[in-house]
Amino acid sequence: MALSTFTPHSSTAKAAPNVPTYRRRKRISASRVAATVIVAVLSFTWLVPFAWATITAFKSETEAAATPITIVPKSGFTFDAFAKVLQQGNIPQWTWNSLFTSTAVTIITLIISTLAAYALSRIDFKGRKVMMTVIVASLIVPPPVLIIPLFYQMVSFHMIDTYWGIILPQVIAPAMVFVLKKFFDQIPRELEDAALVDGAGRIRIFWQVVLPLSRPILAAVAIFVFIGAWNNFLWPFIVTNDSSMLTLPVGLQTIKSAYGIQYAQNMASALLAALPLIVVFLFFQRQIIKGISTTGLAGT
Known part of the structure; x- marks a missing residue:
């Protein structure tokens, strides 16, 4: 009798805690479904213009400008627009200019930003708070405001129509310094203290301890800087006049037709x-996501 009385009581006691857990799981699964739907809608919204540009680029000019608009052209897809763009412009030279300047901007920006961020994170020097305030305040300064003084500097340094004239004004990135500092603040100081006890200097600690632990954020910063430098149109457009020094975004804008807007050629x-940037993102998307998730910006 005691056993029969105890069994249902014990099963009821064990089943009670499972009710909130089930409800919690149901709530979490619903939120995940909602998040997935939102991400899918946003992805579709982003992909539609890209898909439309791709379809238009493979049409003839007549089909691209025809109405009503069709997805599949009656005459079929063609590479004529790409052929005309490649014939009218010096695409290989412009691509090399963009690749060289973007790579140089990325490397120099990483060197300057990592050293500045590490000093602000670990070295207690006079004026550190003021300097950090200035860096944060500089984030709200619109880049076009600096175009005129930067241009006069490049003229005085005789850097117009040179690679250095394109590169140097782009290597100062306060946002990257701020992001790297936030990451360096999360690295345990005990690791550096142990290295100091072993006789390592500040530079050796930075090179052999801090940088290896910072690979995700360094990769993310490098990719963001490279993409920004590659897409930069305004500054290379202002500082270059020689057609052999144009970057790809600037050079492609010089390809104009006497017959008005050529939709297929523009696409x-x-x-x-955009093709090089798409390739970069496809190969390094994990580093981008990992770098963003480990910056610690969510807690700021």
């Missing part, structure tokens, strides 16, 4: 300019 030019 083909946009795809040629």
Whole structure:
């Protein structure tokens, strides 16, 4: 009798805690479904213009300007727009200019930003708070405001129509310094203290302890800086006059037709300019996501 009385009581006691857990799981699964739907809608919204540009680039000019608009052209897809763009412009030279300047901007920016961020994070020097305040305040300064003084500097340094004239004004990135500092603040100081006890200097600690632990954020910063430098149109457009010094975004804008707007050629030019960035993102998307997730910006 005691056993029969105890069994249902014990099963009821064990089943009670499972009710909130089930409800919690049901609530979490619903939130995940909602998040997935939102992400899918946003992804579709982003992909529609890209898909439309791709389809238009493979049409003839007649089909691209025809109404009503069709997805599949009656005459079929063609590479004529790409062929005309490649014939009218010096695409290989412009691509090399963009690749060289973007790579140089990325490397120099990483060197300057990591050293500045580490000093602000670990070295207690006079004026550190003031300098950090200035860096944060500089984030609200619109880049076009600096165009005129930067241009006069490049003229005085005789850097117009040179690679250095394109590169140097782009290597100062206060946002990257701020992001790297936030990451360095999360690295345990005990690791550096142990290295100091072993006789390592500040530079050796930075090179052999801090940088290896910072690979995710360094990769993310490098990719963001490279993409920004590659897409930069305004500054290379202002500082270059020689057609052999143009970057790809600037050079593609010089390809104009005497017959008005050529939709297929414009879309083909946009795809040629975006193709390297798409390849970079496809190969390094894990580093981008990992770098963003480990910056610690969510707690700021």
